[in-house]
Amino acid sequence: MTDVPFDAILHMDDPNFAEKLADAIGLKPGDTLEIHTPQFERVDGVKPIANPEELFEKLHTLPKETLKQIGMCPWDENGLWLFPHQWYGHIPHGMPLTCIDGSVEPFEAGVTDDDMRFGVLAYGIVPDFAKASPTQD
Numbered sequence: 071m072t073d074v075p076f077d078a079i080l081h082m083d084d085p086n087f088a089e090k091l092a093d094a095i096g097l098k099p100g101d102t103l104e105i106h107t108p109q110f111e112r113v114d115g116v117k118p119i120a121n122p123e124e125l126f127e128k129l130h131t132l133p134k135e136t137l138k139q140i141g142m143c144p145w146d147e148n149g150l151w152l153f154p155h156q157w158y159g160h161i162p163h164g165m166p167l168t169c170i171d172g173s174v175e176p177f178e179a180g181v182t183d184d185d186m187r188f189g190v191l192a193y194g195i196v197p198d199f200a201k202a203s204p205t206q207d
Contacts, residue, residue: 078090078091078094080094107185110186110187110188110189111188111189112154112188112189112190113188113189114143116138116139116141117141118140118141118142118154118156118157118189119140119141120156121160122140122157122160123160123162125140126160126161126162126165129142129195129197130195130196130197130198131197131198132197133199134197134199137151137197141154141156141157142154142190142194143188143189143190145170145194146170148172148196148200149196149197149199149200149201150168150170150194150195150196150200151194151195151196151197151200152170152190152191152192152193152194153167153190153191153193153194153195154189154190154191155184155186155189155190155191157191158179158184158191159179161177161179161182162177163176163177163178163179164176164177164178165177167182167193167194167195168193168194168195168196169192169193170192170193175193
């Protein structure tokens with residue numbers, strides 16, 4: 071698809087948003103629209119371990135420093151630690167994952183989102199030390 075001038079103002083909550091966007095950019099039935107979001111790499115210099123498969127069962131028991139060293143990133147004051155995006159293909163099927171919105175979902179390869187920001191996925195675990203302590207570093 072070639073560059074198309076875009077001067078329409080659309081509201082994302084409009085129930086007809088998709089149709090209006092397609093019309094505004096000249097998308098015809100059967101055409102494909104790909105939207106690529108930024109895939110920011112890590113800025114902390116940490117290189118996650120390549121094969122975490124033997125760790126998933128005990129991740130929740132590991133201390134903060136170990137989680138950092140293997141590539142996980144702390145997310146919020148609720149103690150959520152996010153998985154490095156490189157681990158996507160290693161996460162066990164059905165493993166309960168805590169998402170950045172607080173929901174808990176079982177992992178399904180190819181279904182669970184693999185989008186990343188700053189080198190991490192939008193989900194991970196809440197380790198035992200975070201459940202025992204109301205504040206995190």
